[in-house]
Amino acid sequence: VRRTATLILGGGPAGAAAAITLAHGGARPLLVERSRGEIDPLCGGFLSWRTLDRLAALGIDSRDLHQRAVTNVRVFAGDRLVEAPLPRPGLGVSRQTLDAKLIARARQVGAAVEQGVLVKEAEGTSARLRDGSLLSATHLLLATGKHELRGMARPASARHVDPAVGLRIRLPASSTLHRMVGSSVELHLLDRGYAGVVVQEDGATNICLAVRRSRLAEAGSPEALLAQWSEEAPRLGERLAWQDAGGAIQAVANVPYGWRASGTDAGVYRLGDQAAVIPSLAGEGIGIALATGASAARAILAGEAAVAWQRRTARLTRVPVTIASILWLLTERPWLARTFVLAASWSPSRIADLARLTRIRMLNVDAPRMSPHI
Numbered sequence: 432v433r434r435t436a437t438l439i440l441g442g443g444p445a446g447a448a449a450a451i452t453l454a455h456g457g458a459r460p461l462l463v464e465r466s467r468g469e470i471d472p473l474c475g476g477f478l479s480w481r482t483l484d485r486l487a488a489l490g491i492d493s494r495d496l497h498q499r500a501v502t503n504v505r506v507f508a509g510d511r512l513v514e515a516p517l518p519r520p521g522l523g524v525s526r527q528t529l530d531a532k533l534i535a536r537a538r539q540v541g542a543a544v545e546q547g548v549l550v551k552e553a554e555g556t557s558a559r560l561r562d563g564s565l566l567s568a569t570h571l572l573l574a575t576g577k578h579e580l581r582g583m584a585r586p587a588s589a590r591h592v593d594p595a596v597g598l599r600i601r602l603p604a605s606s607t608l609h610r611m612v613g614s615s616v617e618l619h620l621l622d623r624g625y626a627g628v629v630v631q632e633d634g635a636t637n638i639c640l641a642v643r644r645s646r647l648a649e650a651g652s653p654e655a656l657l658a659q660w661s662e663e664a665p666r667l668g669e670r671l672a673w674q675d676a677g678g679a680i681q682a683v684a685n686v687p688y689g690w691r692a693s694g695t696d697a698g699v700y701r702l703g704d705q706a707a708v709i710p711s712l713a714g715e716g717i718g719i720a721l722a723t724g725a726s727a728a729r730a731i732l733a734g735e736a737a738v739a740w741q742r743r744t745a746r747l748t749r750v751p752v753t754i755a756s757i758l759w760l761l762t763e764r765p766w767l768a769r770t771f772v773l774a775a776s777w778s779p780s781r782i783a784d785l786a787r788l789t790r791i792r793m794l795n796v797d798a799p800r801m802s803p804h805i
């Protein structure tokens with residue numbers, strides 16, 4: 432049995448933010464991550480202005496991520512379009528780049544990070560690894576994202592009857608596509624789903640879709656679904672036309688949108704998607720991951736018990752997750768989506784209001800930022 436004071440399971444934004452904050456506060460956490468090299472989860476790659484604030488607070492400068500800001504949001508439904516400025520600029524950044532920067536930062540400030548370590552199951556504050564060995568800790572931070580870990584899985588009630596499936600396509604760099612998408616993040620509202628489009632720092636255009644399983648089953652395959660959606664939504668079709676022949680489509684099943692952890696066990700802090708899963712059209716999942724990671728770390732440093740912290744976090748995530756869930760339900764029905772876009776075009780500033788309402792505030796982390804030099 433290996434013992435450590437604080438053990439973090441998962442090296443995405445939530446786990447890394449916790450590791451950085453703990454190490455910066457003088458603790459020496461151990462973070463274990465199953466990916467050996469690059470971490471590249473399926474994600475839209477849009478970083479909101481609040482997410483950029485949180486990265487700055489962790490010592491990561493957004494100018495090192497992507498030079499060109501995302502200033503506008505465009506919402507398409509059928510033949511309708513509304514465009515509005517974001518409350519403040521965001522960025523399009525690939526998860527390879529973002530997650531690598533966060534892990535490097537965690538190591539820089541003194542966290543122990545072990546990659547290529549798969550956790551098989553957890554019980555209380557101990558974790559069993561694939562090689563059979565046991566890691567035992569005083570505090571366990573569960574940051575495994577959407578994945579269910581044996582012994583700590585979300586309850587059956589978190590599963591939807593018709594759950595969302597996430598799909599991702601990366602379109603190679605093209606000046607025509609860059610002109611088309613420009614400095615906007617686009618949301619194409621579709622029958623039982625949506626597609627988010629943004630240009631990333633490597634020049635690729637990331638198209639991430641969430642679709643109900645029933646809609647994907649009707650189409651028969653991701654390729655057939657994209658062909659149907661390209662017909663139904665010609666503006667999306669214009670972008671998808673730039674896909675490489677045979678280009679890969681990644682998928683993730685059963686995304687538990689709307690779920691929030693209201694309780695936990697003594698010593699176990701649930702972070703990121705293990706704390707709350709905001710529907711992704713809000714573009715705030717990474718922000719919640721960073722906020723909950725840093726906030727749990729501060730709670731540990733201040734001696735706040737896991738159960739009290741989790742309850743507080745469930746309260747703070749309630750409004751943004753509920754509003755985003757209502758938006759997802761409204762906009763996945765084509766006639767309601769068109770009505771929504773028509774109404775928004777009379778007063779585009781309402782879009783910025785909705786964008787603001789779907790951000791999360793964590794009182795103990797909306798605080799002074801760290802110096803990038805430790």
Ligand SMILES: Cc1cc2nc3c(=O)[nH]c(=O)nc-3n(C[C@H](O)[C@H](O)[C@H](O)COP(=O)(O)OP(=O)(O)OC[C@H]3O[C@@H](n4cnc5c(N)ncnc54)[C@H](O)[C@@H]3O)c2cc1C
Binds near residue numbers: 463
């Ligand atoms: C379709 C879609 C589009 C999205 N688009 C956006 C967007 O544009 N902007 C935004 O802000 N958010 C977006 N999100 C949400 C965002 O991706 C997540 O909220 C965010 O990644 C959560 O961070 P996390 O650290 O909790 O989990 P993750 O990023 O999933 O990280 C979990 C880590 O744990 C590791 N891990 C898992 N299991 C184990 C194990 N057993 N042992 C060891 N390691 C393990 C994984 O390898 C991974 O590195 C999107 C989500 C979806 C589904």
